[in-house]
Amino acid sequence: MLLPLNQLLFKDIAKRYITYSWTHFSTSSSASSSTVKPRFLQDSFGRKHDYLRISLTERCNLRCSYCMPENGVILSPKESLLQRDEIIRLAKLFVASLGVKKIKLTGGEPLVRSDCIQIVADLTALKASGLLNIGITTNGLVLGRSIKKLVESGLDSVNISLDTLRPEKFEFITRRKGFSAVFNSIERCLEADLPKTVKINCVVMRGLNDDEILSFVELTQHKKLEVRFIEYMPFDDNKWSYGKMFPAHEIMATIKSKYEVKSLPKDHPSDTAQLFQVNGFQGKIGFIGSMTQNFCGACNRLRIAANGNLKVCLFGSEEVSLRDPLRSGWSDQEIIKLIQSALSKKRERHAGAINISKSTNKPMILIGGMFSTSPSTTTSKKNDKSDGKGDVSENESQLLDGNQLSHINKYGDAEMVDISDKKVTQRFAHASGTISTGSKVISLIKNNQVKKGDVLSTARIAGILAAKSTSNLIPLCHPLPLTKISLDFTVRETEIEVNCFVTTINRTGVEMEALTGVSIAALTIYDMCKSANKSMVIKDIKLIQKTGGKSDYHVD
Incomplete structure (x- = not known):
């Protein structure tokens, strides 16, 4: 049995929430300095x-x-x-x-x-x-x-x-x-007795510095340096191209053409560099194949x-x-x-x-x-x-x-808007959309020759059912008792315009209900007529008018 879309979405959200391992709570006299201490x-x-x-x-x-x-x-x-x-x-x-x-x-x-x-x-x-x-x-x-x-x-x-x-x-x-x-x-860093090895990061670019790979390797012969060769990465306006990138395996092949190298363990399992050492050299070389x-x-x-x-x-x-x-x-x-x-x-x-x-x-x-x-x-x-x-x-x-997104809280999480303090008013919304069918499909519909039956009557019922079920399809919509839903169809030479009108008396608007009604009605037309034309296009689904809320909206 398929779960409703909203349940699937919230199961996924719950699954992807971060996991904490808690040790204990620390407290202090200042609320801002009171912190929870997870292990990681x-x-x-x-x-x-x-x-x-x-x-x-x-x-x-x-x-x-x-x-x-x-x-x-x-x-x-x-x-x-x-x-x-x-x-x-x-x-x-x-x-x-x-x-x-x-x-x-x-x-x-x-x-x-x-x-x-x-x-x-x-x-x-x-x-x-x-x-x-x-x-x-x-x-x-x-x-x-x-x-x-x-x-x-x-x-x-x-x-x-x-x-x-x-x-x-x-x-x-x-x-x-x-x-x-x-x-x-x-040189000053090598003299400073740093606790960790001094590392040199070298971005290798074909035709620019790939001829210096061996010279960089030779820096490690008598110095305890770690030279790390990094693949050229794309960032805005840095003129990256695949042809300029000199991959890690080619860098290694260049080094092996002259030197024997041995693999070394990583300092940390999450380190990005694969480490090697030329036999007899003091320092190390690494490869970051980004x-x-x-x-x-x-x-x-x-x-x-x-x-x-x-x-x-x-x-x-x-x-x-x-x-x-x-x-x-x-x-x-x-x-x-x-x-x-x-x-x-x-x-x-x-x-x-x-x-x-x-x-x-x-x-x-x-x-x-x-x-x-x-x-x-x-x-x-x-x-x-x-x-x-x-x-x-x-x-x-x-x-x-x-312009703050109303369904995103200050932590960046999705949430349903609290409408408990809003006024109960009569709310109205009108949405429209168009399905381009071609003249052949229009002719079949007008003459009631579509094998699946009366296309527009079925689409009207589908749109009404969809508008009533909006909160089950759109997870953060409120379930609303709708007082009226109507759908009209304007049949033209090669397309059908769908209009959905929804009314309620409640604390929140019915824009989504109207848009959902239009969408499902258009999809129903497609489903019933696809045997005659699979290239039909649903387009221009939009809100035309809403009234009764904090601000009205109307497309001229």
């Missing part, structure tokens, strides 16, 4: 998420072609970015209440933010609550000047982005000078953009604002539930390499290496671009106000 944060596919990437800024002092569009990006105004205390509050929630063990600071370029070192020091205090690793991903341009203070403040690991070992090519890729400064930063290898099944990471948007999948467009709730006075418990709701919508896997390349995603610099349920949007008043010279546009983030 787990999505609906059983993946534990204990790795958080936090973007500190959208700004960068380089312009790498695969990361930032050539003309720059529209930056958020400073006031819309997370402040230091907001970053730390969110980090504390993720660590102390949601079981995050690793935090990576990203950008943009995180070190262009003046309070970066202090943020690291603040995060270090969370090691008492279970945080194990604080890392940073940087282009290395100014890292050499600050690595000592960063390590003293508690930094554990460093990833440096470097795609070429040739100064002239560095300037071509990054659109800036600075190769010697980056290479100096690598495009050709699927590691979604072990994904353990979440991302917070500089503007406070939470992104549960790097290749997903869905984001939810954490900044707005912070600034609206939400309690820790409410923010935790919002995070829970966002994670519950994380898909089992991304769309695959080809589909990803055809989809829309932000430039990498705005993600921080975020289904939007956020009650905020960003609009640009000026088409200003970042040129790296300071504040730019006057973008504004604001609540949707009157």
Whole structure:
């Protein structure tokens, strides 16, 4: 026996809700600091998420072609970015209440933010609550000047982005000078005695730097570096193409053409890099096959953009604002539930390499290496671009106000609207639609020659039954006692226009009932006539008029 659609939908919603393992409740004198402490944060596919990437800024002092569009990006105004205390509050929630063990600071370029070192020091205090690793991903341009203070403040690991070992090519890729400064930063990091291996991230692009693969490998001969080769990934305006991508298996083949390598175990089961070592070399090499290898099944990471948007999948467009709730006075418990709701919508896997390349995603610099349920949007008043010279546009983030989706609560969950405080009035709705049948079908209907019987009488009864059953078909509609339903058909030369009129005396309107009546009546016409024409088209189903509610509506 088939379950009604609304039961199926709610069973699916219940199944996909996030699972928590509770240990105990902590209490304090402040409601906002009272937090529930689960052992871990787990999505609906059983993946534990204990790795958080936090973007500190959208700004960068380089312009790498695969990361930032050539003309720059529209930056958020400073006031819309997370402040230091907001970053730390969110980090504390993720660590102390949601079981995050690793935090990576990203950008943009995180070190262009003046309070970066202090943020690291603040995060270090969370090691008492279970945080194990604080890392940073940087282009290395100014890292050499600050690595000592960063390590003293508690930094554990460093990833440096470097795609070429040739100064002239560095300037071509990054659109800036600075190769010697980056290479100096690598040396300073090796001298700084970091707890974790210094990693170099190299995005390999065919025809650009694939001829330097062996040179990067040879950096690991006498240095305890981990060079990680990353497949070129598509982001908005970075001119990605399949032909430019140099896949991980070809990188390995290039290395094996000269060296013997051995496989190494991963540092963590959820690590994206497959690790190897050239026999006799001190360092390691790794491969991140973002495009050709699927590691979604072990994904353990979440991302917070500089503007406070939470992104549960790097290749997903869905984001939810954490900044707005912070600034609206939400309690820790409410923010935790919002995070829970966002994670519950994380898909089992991304769309695959080809589909990803055809989809829309932000430039990498705005993600921080975020289904939007956020009650905020960003609009640009000026088409200003970042040129790296300071504040730019006057973008504004604001609540949707009157455009807020009525069936979505503040946590991003679907819910039925409470109509108990609305006035009981007479409500009316009129909807219409058209089915293009062709002249042959019209002739059969007019002459009552359709084998299944009287088409329009049957469609009228079907539409009335459908309107009465709307709440069983559309899960968040209220069941209503309808006082009148009528359907009219206007038969033209090659099409039939269907009109449905519904009336009730109640606290909510009957637009959905009228639209449902039109839809099912049109489908019934199709069903009865499809033997004569399977190419019939149902179109232009729309609301024409509604009255009796808070606001009336009418299509002229």
